[in-house]
Amino acid sequence: MKNLWTAEEASNYKGDLELRVFSSNLLGRSDELVLHGGGNTSVKSMVDGEEILYVKGSGWDLVSIKAEGFSPVKMSTLLEMAKLESLSDTDMVSGQKEAMTDATAPNPSVEAILHALIPFKVVDHTHADAVVTISNSVNGQEYIAEIFPNFLIIPYIMPGFILAHEIYKMTRDFDWDACEGIILHNHGIFTFDDDAKSSYDKMIEAVSKAEDFLFANADLTFDKIEPTGFDIDKLKELVEKEKGCEIFLKVNQTPLALHYASQENLSGFATRGVLTPEHIIRTKHQPLVLEDGKIEEALENYMNSYRAYFDAFSTDEIMLNPAPNYAVIKDFGVVMFGKSEKESAILNDVIEHTMMAVLRADKLGGYESISMADSFAMEYWELEQAKLK
Numbered sequence: 049m050k051n052l053w054t055a056e057e058a059s060n061y062k063g064d065l066e067l068r069v070f071s072s073n074l075l076g077r078s079d080e081l082v083l084h085g086g087g088n089t090s091v092k093s094m095v096d097g098e099e100i101l102y103v104k105g106s107g108w109d110l111v112s113i114k115a116e117g118f119s120p121v122k123m124s125t126l127l128e129m130a131k132l133e134s135l136s137d138t139d140m141v142s143g144q145k146e147a148m149t150d151a152t153a154p155n156p157s158v159e160a161i162l163h164a165l166i167p168f169k170v171v172d173h174t175h176a177d178a179v180v181t182i183s184n185s186v187n188g189q190e191y192i193a194e195i196f197p198n199f200l201i202i203p204y205i206m207p208g209f210i211l212a213h214e215i216y217k218m219t220r221d222f223d224w225d226a227c228e229g230i231i232l233h234n235h236g237i238f239t240f241d242d243d244a245k246s247s248y249d250k251m252i253e254a255v256s257k258a259e260d261f262l263f264a265n266a267d268l269t270f271d272k273i274e275p276t277g278f279d280i281d282k283l284k285e286l287v288e289k290e291k292g293c294e295i296f297l298k299v300n301q302t303p304l305a306l307h308y309a310s311q312e313n314l315s316g317f318a319t320r321g322v323l324t325p326e327h328i329i330r331t332k333h334q335p336l337v338l339e340d341g342k343i344e345e346a347l348e349n350y351m352n353s354y355r356a357y358f359d360a361f362s363t364d365e366i367m368l369n370p371a372p373n374y375a376v377i378k379d380f381g382v383v384m385f386g387k388s389e390k391e392s393a394i395l396n397d398v399i400e401h402t403m404m405a406v407l408r409a410d411k412l413g414g415y416e417s418i419s420m421a422d423s424f425a426m427e428y429w430e431l432e433q434a435k436l437k
């Protein structure tokens with residue numbers, strides 16, 4: 049992984065917040081670190097005698113975030129909130145908003161408390177492909193422990209207050225100086241330091257280690273495959289009918305997509321879950337898989353099993369439309385069902401990274417993502433639902 053920091057470019061940025069903007073943009077430039085709104089960053093700074101956490105505001109992408117994209121939140125409030133035995137994520141969000149020193153700033157990231165708990169000035173968090181690929185493999189726990197011996201490694205916990213409180217409890221008597229970073233299994237990685245460059249350098253170094261491991265153990269080559277024919281117009285018409293709106297198909301027939309769609313037992317292979325939890329809002333837990341020409345039947349089965357999944361885990365949630373958001377079509381490719389061209393393009397990026405991770409994790413012994421129960425908790429999380437609006 050290339051380190052993009054240059055002294056020349058950095059010299060255009062002065063002070064804590066500006067440098068925070070700069071290194072956030074650098075992280076965002078690599079789609080192997082974060083995609084479309086993924087990841088978050090922060091810097092702690094003294095303002096009028098009070099310690100403030102400037103943390104990425106929701107709705108901003110790291111690649112293009114500016115100073116006004118960071119929410120200034122009082123550290124003292126965040127640290128008090130971390131101690132609470134329980135707190136709903138809605139209450140956490142309103143508590144964080146009340147602790148903002150500028151009411152016009154965007155809502156702070158739901159990972160703000162976690163950022164506050166890390167006792168270093170600069171904190172970087174990404175969903176680096178290489179790290180989540182290894183973590184989402186059947187032996188991921190062992191490999192991650194081996195590659196990152198000096199990291200704090202946390203088993204999968206849903207993002208939000210529960211995760212922040214768990215880390216608070218785990219680190220009450222913790223030697224932070226000996227800790228090089230945090231890995232959140234099935235989710236991502238944190239690095240931190242007292243200046244923007246060191247924290248960024250640590251992220252690049254750590255992700256490079258994971259990339260080296262994959263290069264040595266899970267290298268991929270794709271055969272040239274000619275796609276077969278498929279009635280794409282019929283698929284579009286049927287999905288539009290179920291979704292009740294126009295969709296903007298994006299057909300992916302890159303060597304990666306064709307290789308992916310040519311696998312044996314496609315309905316078992318292509319339905320093993322998301323790369324990092326927030327993707328589920330865009331992708332759902334599983335795609336529609338078409339292995340023969342029977343589109344109506346496959347679509348109906350898909351929606352029935354989505355309803356069964358909803359019934360199995362729901363309490364008082366309102367069900368989302370049960371139609372799929374993308375399809376994997378045997379020997380044809382992968383097709384996105386976005387409600388706009390932009391949505392299909394974003395979905396395509398997310399799926400490209402997921403396909404690569406699945407294929408590589410299979411080389412490590414098998415791809416394995418979060419459970420159906422954890423997927424449901426994320427897909428129906430009130431805060432994630434709000435983010436999409």
Ligand SMILES: [Zn+2]
Pocket residue numbers: 087088173174175207235236
């Ligand atoms: Zn995250």
